[in-house]
Amino acid sequence: MKAKFFFLLWLLTVAAFAQKKTAPAAPFNPFIGLDAFVNQMLTEWRVPGASVAIVKDGKLLYAKGYGLKDVKNNLPVTEKTLFPIASCTKSFTSAALAILADEGKLDWNKPVKEYMPDFQLHDEYATRTVTARDLVSHRTGLARHDWTWLYANLDRQSLYQRLKYLPLSKPVYAQYQYNNLMFMTAGVLVERISEKSWENFLREKILQPLGMKQTVLTYPELFQTADYALSYRDNNGQWAEQGFGSNVDAIGPAGSVKSNAVEMANWLLMQLGKGKFGEKQIVSEANLKENHTPHIIVSPAEITFSELGYATYGMGWSINTYRGFLRLAHNGSIEGYRSQMAFFPNENLGVVILTNTGLADYYFVNSVCNYVSDKWLNLSAIDWPSRLKTAQAEAKAKTEKAKQDNAAKRKSDTKPSHNSDSYTGTYQHPAYGSFALEARGDDEFIGVFHGLPFTLKHYHYDVFEGTGVFDQTKFDFRIDAKGAIDRVMVTLSNAGEIEFKKGAPSP
Template sequence: MKNIALLLLLLVCAPAIAQNKKTKAVATPDTLQNLDAFVNKMLAEWNVPGTALCIVKNGKLLYAKGYGVKDLKTKAPVTNQTLFGIASCSKSFTAACLAILADEGKLDWNKPVKDYMPDFQLHDEYATRTLTARDLVSHRSGLPRHDYLWVSAPLNRNELFDRLKYLPLNKPVYAQYQYNNLMYMAAGVLIERLSGKSWEAFVREKILDPIGMKTTALTYPEMFKNTDYALSYDDEKNPEKEAGFDSNVDAIGPAGAIKANVSEMANWLMLQLNKGKAGGKVIVSEKNLNENHTPWAVVQPAEAKYPELGFSTYGMGWTLNTYRGHQRRQHGGSIEGYRSQMTVFPNDNLAVFITTNTGAVGYNFVSTITNYIADTYLEKNIIDWNSRFRKDFLEAREKTAKTKAENENQRQKDTHPTHALANYVGVYEHPAYGSLNLMLDADALKAEFHTEKISLRHYHYDIFEGQGDWEGIKFKFLMNAKGDIDRVSLEMPAAAMDIEMKKKQ
């Protein structure tokens, strides 16, 4: 499995309390030539293969263009028609689907999901009977991400839905914002139950076709039928290595499976600015679209690193904040090696979407470009966000190196496993996550978890540590009363808790 960063940039902001004194003069709003030069400069500085962006202003598509290449081998250029995985930007479409069902009288925002889907079941009974559709898509269910339930697993949407009941919650309902893809997947199942159509069919019929997103794809096989799509890259040390398309994102489609180009994403941005209308037709009512844009959860931990940014809340499919005193709605998306970001300034009739085909620099590149455009068209002095984000990027890299060093220092040297390595071999099972296969590879252990192939090194005592894509993940082997190895407690990525798997007898 490639290093899939199921990351969402949550830029937090509140009214600006200061401006950066060391900034350039105010830019002229029609300087698209300056934008061209800036984007090309950033492509080179951040070593980004390709990007595409669009700008919508005052009800019109102002700009839609591709830069760089979509394939490092062929050097084929990115165009405004090139498809990219927009990942979690898809969440806003799913939230709008729920709003449309509310318009049709099929959904009550305040009614428990259990009333619509009797088979909806979480590990916690109170959460099962309390959660509403609004809760599913505002990240306040109490369920941590548990992303490795789906990332590499050969499970379809219904199978994932059926396994929710085996996933432990780590917070009470409403206690804390916790980003969650599986709850959006469940929202997609709810859309199917209420409409009688799959999420894919519903979003296409009710949104994509009516607003002219005709070439937008909802699955990888559908994307592959279009010859103009970007390959993606995610390895900082080997930037030409393709990230591939082996995640199971299509199974959780409502959370992140849309693949679109910037020309068509402009139509989505215009619908947002036009309060649910497209071409004079109401696609979703202003009333229920406002439900998507209402703060329902406070994003935690609360951070306000820069004076232009403040604290953030989450609506449904949108992070809600301000930028330099301007109301802003935003969402990022990350899958394989794609990084995308959409930004709407509703009171300024301005919106921006940008997407790239590398994850190696996180959201630093897309945020730099987005903020440059915002400063330009909000007629603000241009802040040197590039320098800020470059500094953040290098500090994050140093922090990672420090964490690795600390992990090594905590390792107890000259310890040994309590058993011969052959005693750790076997199949370990969890009712939701499935099977983890431990095998001997010469004089070391290795593991297979669905499509993941993991090398293990002895850390200390009965604890082993993953290498490669699972670097630093601890495998803590446990014994029964007879002294036999019968369980492994695994620091499952993105689970926010250890997952115990039992050895199959």
């Protein structure tokens, strides 16, 4: 009896083991944990709202909104909530040029001057040499000069006509220099060749064929829609609305598309589909490949994390490798909005993340994008949030050290060479516009530039330092042959020294 019992127990054990051994493994599900992760990131990085979409193998597999699009009224983000995508727009403008190339109206390598005789840069060689390809690959030699358009009361044509007053900081092709004004110029080129506005060309040739019916290209259009996200900045721990005064629509081809996760998924599907969406060939495979081909090394050449390859730039796309996989991506930043789109052409995978605060800079979108990439590429998980928090802390420490170094460089016991009235007045630059200075005490001035207030405080000698819109910017006042203050050299980030002449007329 005992032997029969043990034999029966043995049979049951073998049967159970065999059943366990042959039971099929649970299918891999990259969606597991995604919701919890995104919501956790919203909390950790302090982001009011976000929208995420994932495409794979020609299909939209995931689109969802998280958090709030309107904090005051407690309104949630949906997958159809519109966000300004900022510089992700650049890929649209590059695709517009590709379509013109398909139509035989544009040669990538022909100088822009041959299409637009009034095209003029400060350097004559650059003027005669720069091509459409160069405009959208950040290799013209022109520094950013973003303060020519930011918050300025200028339209696209006015900004285009002022390019000739902006000095190049590098020779053509010498170095990667990210540039919004050159993408704006590419939009002007689209307009001249097509005889349509950049906005209408995009609507007809790209947005409508892609079914991007809710995507808009200007703020007035955005404000007429019912579902768009407000952007936010931190105000002593509370959210405050950022506003919409940047003037980005004027440089629209560089950054004015406003879209949602679902429709941006269509954009990525077209990129992954080699220019095709559904049965429609939006842009030829050959000319889209021109957009996707590296044209310049992003400098300084450095690898922040070992999983990332050296960065290059094509036309409207940053190109590198992520953990050994080819990746094309772009970020966007305007008025508190942050966005990121990325796709892996060889894995037929794409992801887009849209957010409504700049408080976390790109750390939030990178955390989510990398998490999704790891999951869908079936890679071992990397704790990107911890890594990026370390990077954020290091960046803050670097900024603080720069402030300390700046204070240490100041020469004490110096004073301005002239009385305060000698520095007051209006200072002008033919591309940047003007600002007026009024004295407030012996060594302090107040001014307004493009409608934004700033203060100048004495740094040393005839150098003053800005606060407000010109925070930590140096203003170096100069004298003429008679000893009178006649100009000021303003050292602007990503532009260099810009000379504003006292009392000089605008162009």
